[in-house]
Amino acid sequence: MKKLELGNSGLQVSEIALGCMRMDQLSTQEANRVIEQSMEAGIDMFDHADIYGAGKSEEIFADAIDMNPSIREKMVIQSKCGIRDGFFDFSKEHIIRSVEGSLQRLKTDYLDILLLHRPDALMEPEEVAEAFNELKQSGKVRHFGVSNHNPMQIELLKKSVEQDLIANQLQLSLMFTPMIDAGLNVNMEHDPSIVRDGGVIDYSRLHDMTIQPWSPFQHGFFEGVFVDNDQFPVLNEKLQEYADKKGVSKSAIAIAWILRHPANMQPIIGSMNPERISQIAKASDVTLSREEWYDLYRVAGNKLP
Template sequence: MKQVKIGNSEFKASAVALGIMRMDKLSVDEAVTILEETKNDGINFIDSANVYGMGKAEEIFGKAFKKSSLTRSDFYIQSKGGIYCNPDRNMEITRYDFSQANLINTVDGILQRMGIDYLDSFLLHRPDALMDPAEIATAFDILQRDGKVRHFGVSNLNPLQVELIQSGINQKLLINQLQFGVMHTGPVDFGIHTNMLDKRSIDHDGGVLEYSRLHNMTIQAWSPFQYGQFEGTFIDDPNHQEVNDELQKLGDKYHVSKNAIATAWILRHPAKLQVIAGTMNPMHLRDSAKGADVELTAQEWYDIYMAAGNDLP
């Protein structure tokens, strides 16, 4: 499995990671299978969040990890926190909360559910409009001092939000987790359409892709096979026939699946992204991960981009 360097650290991991958002739907034995097959396929990075299944995904992971033949050194384990689910409102998401107390309590809960002593990385999950860099700094210092978190990052934050947090903390933010893929191309659209007046020329995220490259932040692409935000997968969707035809053509050329080509498309970008695959099917995961070994040409990358409904000005 191709390796990517995480941020500007010596922290290296597989180019494809396993996201466990759907692990709460599995039995412990099923989770054992996916974890062991993940390791056998060369994937050594696990991504989670405290809100996945309201914590149940991490509980299943913890039980499965303990029951498996795996050891802590087999995986880099990452989780996210900062989304507050209010127990007084039926666990509804009522705010984002980067307060010192909430961040520390969140990490403690994650470690307990997952049955581990530390996280390799902890990300702030979606921006808190009321965030205070001084409170974040205190939380990060305590978590690192106590050996509970080794590295830090963010998820779905724009460059100015990253700069604001970075200005107040002692650790380097290594990661920004963002939605990016064949059918979610906003981070590259506005750059291609610079000095144009069409919709794709609008910068929705503050130039986060270019910012991340300049500051050596690794972008982790979530929902890589989705269109829109949560509408569904575009793979084999007849409403997205042109892009599926292009993926199939290249899949035939490289002897891999359409999912693998969609993975290769993300990894072809020189920003050295990491792909978070969220399937709980070992065969599907292995199938998608094969894209890490496919090096698309520049023309093939653009052909897929165009087939996805984009244009070049």
């Protein structure tokens, strides 16, 4: 598994990370197999959030590996906070309380990365900065970032936050490409030309923020997986063609498509199937040509201007 640097943090991580949202549905033994298989495949970064399984996903993760310092130093753990029941909360009190809860459930003294999960319309950057400073100085969080934020929201945070924001988790897949579409359809009078995210992909490259695509196999907003989906026969035929050509699975090709982008992205895969994780991890060894990348983009239903 190839490595990449998260932002400009100096933190070297696997270029594919495992999202642990569904880990609450596994037994301790099943979770252990998922984690061990991930690490055998070269995945050393694990993405959590305080709301995943109402905290149970973090608990099962820690129990599954019998968390201890020797195991902890082999992995990079990221968690997120800010989503509550019916509202978003970036208050200093909630951020700190959320981190302390995650640390307790994960049975660790620190998070490698903390992300703010979804934008809080009532965010006060000075209050976020106070929380980040306290967490950094106490050693409870080493690096910080955001999730689902646009460039101006990030700039507003940076007005007060002293630490670098090294990552932004955003929805992206071969079948969900608005942040790519807008850059290809500049000044055109049709829907793909609409800039919905403030130019976040170019902003991220300019400011050394790593984009972490979530739901990399979904079409639409949680409408289903497109791989092996009868709704998309032409796309799956093309995925199979490249899978056969490269000697990997169709899912690996879908991830290789994301990895080919020069923004140096880190896809978050959410599979809890050890065999599928191993298959997907092989995407790190696949390089798509420019022609192959655009071929898949067009077959996914996108038109070039």
